[in-house]
Amino acid sequence: MTESVTPRDGLVSRQTRGGRSALTFAAAALLLMLSLPWWADSGTTRSVVEFSCYLALASMWNLLAGYGGMVSIGQQAFLGVAAYAMFALANHFGIDPFAAAALCLLAPALLAVPTYALLRRLEGPYFAIGTWVVAEVCRLAISNTEWLGSSSGMTLRAMQKYSLEERQLGVLWLAVLMLVLTVGGSYWLLRSRHGLALTAMRDNAVSAMSQGVDVERLRFLVFLGAAVGTGLVGAVYYLSALRLSPNAGFDANWIAIVIFMVMVGGIGTLEGPLIGAVLYFAADRLFSSYGAGYMIMLGLLTLVVALYARSGIWGATGGRWAWHWFPTRWWLRSREGE
Template sequence: MNRAVEVRHHLVSRQTNGGRLALSLAGAALLLMVSMPWWADAGLTRSVVEFSCYLALAAMWNLLAGYAGMVSIGQQAFLGVAAYGLFALAGHFDVDPFLAAGLCLVVPVLLAVPTYLLLRRLEGPYFAIGTWVIAEVCRLVISNTEWLGSSSGMTLRAMQQYSLEQRQMGVVWMAAIMLLLTVGGSYWLLRSRFGLALTAMRDNAVSATSQGVDVERLRFLVFLAAAIGTGLVGAVYYLSALRLSPNAGFDPNWIAIAIFIVMVGGIGTLEGPLLGAVVYFTADRLFSDYGVTYMIALGLLTLVVALYARGGLWSITGGRLGWHWFPTRWWLRSGR
């Protein structure tokens, strides 16, 4: 008697149907964003740029804390110094503002290297407090530097050479590039050979070291990348705002926003910051007029999520349903 033998092949793949759909939607969103100067008004363009800055800032903090295990509460230092680098290049050296937005990223690099060398032996809360001290030192130094406008700040007068339409076009295109480098760069990094090393380092640095991961080098590179990405957020945001002061550029609210977005959305995931950014941006638009009550509500929401859903909203929505918008692991699939 002949037996029918069913041969089942197993396929190893990193991409999923949900991932393909998410990438298609992300690409369409970027194309729509790039085309905004031809159909969107100034208010909508400003809102999209602001949302992009929040998302990029959260993505960088998530990479730093959620994967490299370095909890920083002083990332506003890199945001502020990059913004001041932009204003100084454009205001004092007559560099085109859009070109200066790229060149000013040298400044957070110059700050990040000695900062890491100074704080690299610190762990946990000591490292976090150290980063906050660095940010405060930067704020105080710039507040007392007359060349940078002291405490009154600076105005980006060089943008007057462009019309309103040209400014909107340049800023929204810079924001699109920022998203590609920060959010897209995080996705690419976690899918590269460094992604597994980062995950292992986050879970247990000692164990990762025993498996051959150069934890010290990888932490430095992630710290440097997060500093550059955060600096790019500062450049794009204040390129649009046209006005900068020490209290604004080094405002602790920047890191509070990043922590809220990542904690509520889901730390250590690529989908979490996107979900958290939507929640924060929507709440900010609807309830910011309530002032202190609004901030208390955001704080309580963060506390509730930290206590009862440590994986963030993504863990109780897409994560629980097995959705993978931006998969980074390998998946074993059966086929014929």
């Protein structure tokens, strides 16, 4: 029988005041997203979907690198493969595009299994380069496959049966589901017993293994989950864009963007990807017209954070002042307050 422990001077709790506020805000934000088609214009809706994709992508890469210890610079392989699978199912097999967005997740899962088997013995930069090679192989293979449009790409013709309003509504609701599965799923995972093992593995894999954590199995599951989550991002993004090419789906800029968001926001935290996604999205809207100079500034900011603030913006603010938007550990609070 499990007993709860109540210290004399306080209570043991997993939730915090900040955590309750963050969950309330997140629920309100999702409900607001669901209502967008009835009051917002199409440009606003597309921007919200795009931001949702950035946030989900950052959360998946953070789970992979920040907790699993696997730094990948080839996650665009899973994004592009899922998007191409969705286009092929819809255009060539007559499957409804929204149903194809779910079925196409089998493609990144099937790609992740042999990829991990091939790269699992590699560490550090060797693992990272290996993932990039896999992404390039996928890009070159699809670029030379006429059935998939070769280098010119494909258009999602199957979406023509839907009106603009119906497309926006379906994509938006799918984006909400994507956020629940990726961001919400990460939060649920890290609050479970597997999350404790992941945190231990993040801090010291050897020590975690000595305490009975099956590090190899856990890493594989994280790699597989991150691949499927990244594939879902590709499905939602290109379901909205309606056009896909190898150079777009397997663009290395995807990983550059996600590394910026996670590194600057705070790797190995749930709050960091959210902060990084907001920062990147705002900077992209305000300064993207500056072209190369804008990208150089983002790169320099990432470098400065890596050198002088490795825990990112969240580590320098929320971590220092004990803010906890998405608490995953147990905390001791006083009876009067937190």
